Amino acid sequence: MGRILLILPTLWGAATLVFFAAHLAPGGPARSLLGEKATPEKLQEVVHSQGWDDPLLVQYGRFLWNTFLHFEFGKSYFSQREVSEELARCFPATVELATAALLTAAVLGVGLGTLASLKPGHVGDMTCTSVSTLGVSVPVFFLGLLLLLAFRNLPMGDRHDLALEVESITGLRIPDAALAGDWEAVRDAARHLLLPALTLATVPLAVIARMTRSTMVEVLQSDYIRTARAKGLHPARVVLVHALPNAAVPIITVVGLQFGYLLAGAVLTESIFNWPGLGRYLTEAVHNRDFHAVQGATLLTVSVFLLVNLAADIACLWLDPRLRKEFR
C-alpha cells in the first residue's frame, strides 16, 4: 500500500520537472517555438493564446489540474489537435512494440541465463557472458541498422503495408488483423514488427540473461536443490520446478526495470524503423519545440514506467511470502 502511495509524489515531481523544463528554455517557450526571427506581435499573440502571460504559479496550478484531473496536456501548437488525442493514437503502436520486445527478452533471457547457470565456467556460460557484455555495449540504433542489413527481405520501416487496411479495434495491429480474420495482414504486421522488436529486445535480453544466470547459480547451490537431486528427480524438473521459481524475485524486478529501458529505447528504435509510436512523436515534438506535446509524451512514458515497476513489485510480493512480511 505504501508503495502505491509513493508513486503519487513521484508523479507529481515528474510533472513539476516537465512543467519547469519548458520554462527553462532561453527566451521562454514562445520564443523557442517561433524561433529567433519572430515579430514581437506574433510572439505576443502566441504567448497570450497559450496562456503563457499568466503568473508562473497560476500556469503551474492549471497544468497540474488539467494533467491529473482531466488527463489533458493542451493543444499541440503544430497540428492544432489535443495532445491527449494524438497520444492515444500513437500509444498502442509503442505498446505493441514494447510488449513484443519484452516477451522476446524475458523468454530468451531467462532461457539463456538458466542454460548458462547449469555449468558455470563452461564454454556455453562464457559465451553467454561475453555476448551479454557485447549486447549492452552495442548502441540500439546501430543494432537496428545491422539487423536491417542482415535481414534484407524484411521491410525497412513502417508498421504495415499501406495497401492493407484493417479496422482499428484495439489499436494493436496484429490482434486487430486477427480479429478481422485477415491473415495476410497479420503476416504483414508480424513481418514489420519483427526487426524493431528484436532491436529493442537485445539490451534487456542481455541484462535479464545476466541476472538470471547469477541468481540461478546461487540457487542451484542451495541445500534444497541438493535434496531434490538426491531424491532422484529428473534434472529438468529440479531446474524448472524447484530452482527457477525461487530465483524469480530478482528476475521479475529486473524485467520490470527493463521496461523503462524499453520505453526509452523505443524512442531510438521507432526513429530507425519509422514506427509511428510515442517515441517518434516525442522526437518530432522536440524538433518542433512543441512543448505541450513534449510534456504529454514525457509524462505518459514516465507514468507507464512507474506503473510497470509497481506491477513488478506486486508480482514479487505475491511470489515471495517472506517479502510480504517485511512489507508490513
Next chain:
Amino acid sequence: MRRMQHHFSGGVGLALVTGFFLSVLLAGAMSPQDPYRQEMEEQLLPPSWEHLLGTDDLGRDLLSRVLHGARISCLIALVSVNTALILGVPWGLACGYFGGRIDLLAMRLIDVLLAFPSILLAILIMAALGPSLSNVMVAVGLVHVPLYARQVRASVLVVRDLDFVAASRAAGATPVRVLARTILPNVLSPIIVLATLGTGTAILEAAGLSFLGLGGEPDIPEWGNMLTTTRQYVRTHPWVSLAPGFAITLTVLGFNLLGDHLRDALDPRTRGRL
C-alpha cells in the same frame, strides 16, 4: 579460470580505450583527408587502398571522419562526465555528511529524477535548451548528476562514522575540510569506477541524441550524426554505417570492460582474489 578471463577482459578494455585516445591525439596526423572535404566524383565508394573505409554520400573520406569523431566523442565525454562530477560529487558529499531534512529532500528529488529513463530526461532537457552539440553534452552530463550524487552519498555514509573522521573533527577541522581532506579521498575509488563506466554511457547517450537529429549541424563528424545522416544507404552501401557504428560500439565496450575491471580491482573485498 575466472581470474584469467577477468584479466583478459580488462586488458581488452584497456587496449580499446588506448586505441580511442590514440585516435583522439593523432586524428590530425593519421587522417588521410580533411573530414569535411566533399568530392562529388567520389560518392559512396567502397573501401579501397585510397579510402580505407570508403566514402560517404557526399564523397567524404570515412576513415578521416571516424578518426575526427573520436575527438568529438572525447570532448563529449569530458564535458558531460565533468558536469556530472562537479555537480554530483559535492551534492552527494553534503547529503551523506550532514544528513537530516535537506538530505531527505535531496534524495526524494533524486528518486524523481531516476524515475525518468535517462535518455528521456536528456530529451526533455534538449527540448528546453534546443538542439546543438554543446547542449547534448550538457544534457547528458545533467542526466548523470543524480547517479553520482547517490553513489557518493552511499559511500560517505559508510565512512562518516569511522574513527579517523571523528579524529579529524576532534582536531578542529571545519566540515568543508573534513569532507575535502578526510572523506573525499576515502570515497574516491567508487567515483573513479563510476566515471569510467559513465564515460562509455555518456558517449552512447550522446550518440543516441545525435542520432535523433538533436546534435546540431548534420555535417559534424559525430558518430551518431554520421549514422543518422547516411542510414538510408545501410542496405545498398553498408560501409557508411559500419564504420561509425563499430567505432561507437568498440569505444563503449572498452570503457565498460575497463570500468568493470577497475571496480573489481579497487574493491577491497575482491582485491585479494584478483
